[in-house]
Amino acid sequence: MAALTVRALGLEFRNPVVLASGPAGFGLELAESFDLAKVGALTTKTVTLEPRSGNPQPRLVDAPCGVLNSIGLQNPGCDAFRAELLPRIRAFPTKRIVSIAGRSPEELGTLAARLSGEPGVDALEVNLSCPNVRGETVAEDPQSVRAFVHAARSASTVPLLAKLPGEGKYLDLVEAALSAGADGVALINALRGMRIHTETGLPLLDRQAGGLCGPAIFPIALQRVFEARKAFPETVIVGTGGVSDLRGALEMLCAGADLIGVGFAVMADPDAVFRLQGELDEWLTAHGISNVKELRGAAHRGGIHVR
Amino acid sequence: MKRTSSNASTAAHEGPLFSASSGHLKSRTVAGGYARITIEVDRLSTPEPGQFVLLRLREGPALPRAFSVLAAELGRLEFLLKLDGTLREALARAAIGTEVVVRGPYGTPYESRIGRDRRYVLAGGGSGIAPLLHFAAAHPELTEAVAFGVRGRAVRDLLPETALAVEEEDGETATDRLRKRWKRGLGILACGPEPMLRGIAERYAGEPGTYVSLETRIGCGFGACQGCSIETRSGMLRVCRDGPLFACSEVPWLR
Numbered sequence: 265m266a267a268l269t270v271r272a273l274g275l276e277f278r279n280p281v282v283l284a285s286g287p288a289g290f291g292l293e294l295a296e297s298f299d300l301a302k303v304g305a306l307t308t309k310t311v312t313l314e315p316r317s318g319n320p321q322p323r324l325v326d327a328p329c330g331v332l333n334s335i336g337l338q339n340p341g342c343d344a345f346r347a348e349l350l351p352r353i354r355a356f357p358t359k360r361i362v363s364i365a366g367r368s369p370e371e372l373g374t375l376a377a378r379l380s381g382e383p384g385v386d387a388l389e390v391n392l393s394c395p396n397v398r399g400e401t402v403a404e405d406p407q408s409v410r411a412f413v414h415a416a417r418s419a420s421t422v423p424l425l426a427k428l429p430g431e432g433k434y435l436d437l438v439e440a441a442l443s444a445g446a447d448g449v450a451l452i453n454a455l456r457g458m459r460i461h462t463e464t465g466l467p468l469l470d471r472q473a474g475g476l477c478g479p480a481i482f483p484i485a486l487q488r489v490f491e492a493r494k495a496f497p498e499t500v501i502v503g504t505g506g507v508s509d510l511r512g513a514l515e516m517l518c519a520g521a522d523l524i525g526v527g528f529a530v531m532a533d534p535d536a537v538f539r540l541q542g543e544l545d546e547w548l549t550a551h552g553i554s555n556v557k558e559l560r561g562a563a564h565r566g567g568i569h570v571r
Numbered sequence: 572m573k574r575t576s577s578n579a580s581t582a583a584h585e586g587p588l589f590s591a592s593s594g595h596l597k598s599r600t601v602a603g604g605y606a607r608i609t610i611e612v613d614r615l616s617t618p619e620p621g622q623f624v625l626l627r628l629r630e631g632p633a634l635p636r637a638f639s640v641l642a643a644e645l646g647r648l649e650f651l652l653k654l655d656g657t658l659r660e661a662l663a664r665a666a667i668g669t670e671v672v673v674r675g676p677y678g679t680p681y682e683s684r685i686g687r688d689r690r691y692v693l694a695g696g697g698s699g700i701a702p703l704l705h706f707a708a709a710h711p712e713l714t715e716a717v718a719f720g721v722r723g724r725a726v727r728d729l730l731p732e733t734a735l736a737v738e739e740e741d742g743e744t745a746t747d748r749l750r751k752r753w754k755r756g757l758g759i760l761a762c763g764p765e766p767m768l769r770g771i772a773e774r775y776a777g778e779p780g781t782y783v784s785l786e787t788r789i790g791c792g793f794g795a796c797q798g799c800s801i802e803t804r805s806g807m808l809r810v811c812r813d814g815p816l817f818a819c820s821e822v823p824w825l826r
């Protein structure tokens with residue numbers, strides 16, 4: 265048995281597999297059929313201050329090797345989350361990262377203050393990169409990233425992650441988030457993409473663009489994580505985007521991820537996600553590697569086994 | 572807006588078996604732009620009428636697709652596919668014996684959504700007749716009549732056990748047939764293309780006992796991702812878990 269425990273953000277994760285924000289919802293349905301102790305953490309669907317009903321249908325559009333999503337942050341709002349969902353999430357045998365988003369730094373600060381310190385909130389993840397809500401893709405410039413992260417940091421005492429896009433000058437955004445007090449980053453959110461209806465010639469999604477996720481974006485996400493690790497050797501990175509199997513998880517670790525975020529695969533093949541920790545253990549053991557830590561960033565230091 | 576996880580979800584089928592099972596394409600007949608296929612699969616609880624499963628081919632689209640069950644017995648599922656789209660066309664070409672990954676069953680069975688205090692006319696169009704045929708076979712006591720709109724004669728060859736009337740022969744659509752068979756006191760279970768459902772909603776939404784089975788693209792299938800959620804009078808509800816059957820009056824946008 266290899267050691268799979270990851271110490272990051274001042275927390276101990278049982279293994280590096282993290283359910284990314286969104287596809288797993290609040291984990292309640294998954295918990296009916298799967299043992300959440302088999303993942304290192306659950307990231308909740310993004311919670312906002314007020315309830316949101318999200319975008320109209322269609323919300324999912326097919327894409328080669330993945331899907332375009334346009335959910336639009338549907339969630340019950342902070343108060344209902346605290347009163348009705350958190351007590352149930354608290355009981356999960358895994359770490360809980362609560363994803364939050366705000367329309368302004370002030371709103372985000374209020375939200376962070378209400379959730380920080382609640383039992384069951386092991387960490388907060390500020391979603392700065394949702395491609396699906398108008399005027400809230402705040403993560404396009406470092407200044408606003410700094411303002412939002414600073415607001416969340418000042419209002420909370422729990423570890424803080426910034427969820428960033430993999431587009432544009434993403435390394436500047438990582439830098440901005442870290443300098444404003446984030447303890448780490450989740451990279452990447454879904455990438456903007458679109459499809460057009462061939463009978464009407466019009467975009468298939470109401471909001472034209474949606475967030476492309478799934479295996480289609482894996483090589484892109486991997487490269488962004490690799491670059492971020494190179495630029496920030498010490499920071500915590502939740503490498504997210506297109507991981508669907510053991511090989512993807514191993515590559516993410518070698519690129520420099522501390523933890524591996526899994527989104528689309530939870531929708532497409534949840535069994536595979538809950539098998540990952542076992543497969544990782546077997547692979548490490550078969551390769552004579554005693555601790556998963558040894559893979560972290562291997563691509564930056566001459567490969568596996570070369571230390 | 573009401574909260575996302577509505578009380579409607581706590582109806583009948585909590586705690587389904589989610590695990591995907593490896594099945595195999597056992598048989599297939601193709602006619603008139605449709606295919607009827609049989610998949611053999613172990614380790615899957617038998618779907619009830621109105622429930623659906625998610626199907627995936629190893630070499631097919633990454634996101635599994637939802638299919639209502641036409642007929643089910645232990646270890647054996649039948650489907651009626653409209654041959655229009657990536658996975659359905661792949662299933663129409665795949666060699667017999669090809670592995671098909673099956674996950675489910677999901678969704679609330681029709682029977683636990685509707686009132687048992689009346690009988691129903693089953694109005695179906697296209698592949699939407701599949702869950703209704705399943706329902707009619709399982710619940711003759713709740714089935715008053717069928718009103719199916721199927722265009723071509725060829726489709727009847729796929730369903731020899733039914734005396735399917737087709738539009739090509741008598742010029743009648745599902746809505747025409749429904750109009751003849753429905754009378755006050757009867758309910759309606761409708762499943763089919765959106766224009767057909769809209770037509771039915773326009774005329775019968777105010778009648779008690781009118782239900783529509785809705786289709787949106789399904790994500791996870793088990794109610795977590797909100798990919799399939801629709802606006803209803805009780806807030807956002809999930810087609811995959813709160814539905815797929817909804818009281819017609821719950822979905823005013825259909826009218």
Ligand SMILES: Cc1cc2nc3c(=O)[nH]c(=O)nc-3n(C[C@H](O)[C@H](O)[C@H](O)COP(=O)(O)OP(=O)(O)OC[C@H]3O[C@@H](n4cnc5c(N)ncnc54)[C@H](O)[C@@H]3O)c2cc1C
Pocket residue numbers: 326459460461462463623632636637638639640650651652653654655656657658659660698699701785786787788789810815
């Ligand atoms: C509960 C439920 C039960 C269902 N039961 C059945 C069933 O019993 N039988 C059945 O046949 N279907 C059923 N469906 C529908 C089926 O799940 C979907 O149609 C699914 O997308 C089929 O997958 P596919 O890969 O074959 O088609 P896809 O490739 O997903 O295509 C779906 C449709 O979109 C069109 N399309 C795709 N891309 C474009 C584009 N760029 N421009 C214009 N049009 C485009 C295709 O032509 C096709 O009509 C059900 C759906 C639900 C929600």
Ligand SMILES: Cc1cc2nc3c(=O)[nH]c(=O)nc-3n(C[C@H](O)[C@H](O)[C@H](O)COP(=O)(O)O)c2cc1C
Pocket residue numbers: 284285286287309310333335337363391394427452453454476477478479481504505506507525526527528529790796798
């Ligand atoms: C249906 C769906 C909903 C999502 N919702 C959120 C969300 O609420 N907040 C967020 O930060 N990311 C959200 N994401 C993005 C994922 O967390 C992830 O960053 C992205 O999809 C790339 O990873 P993947 O390819 O493993 O899915 C969502 C993704 C999907 C597919």
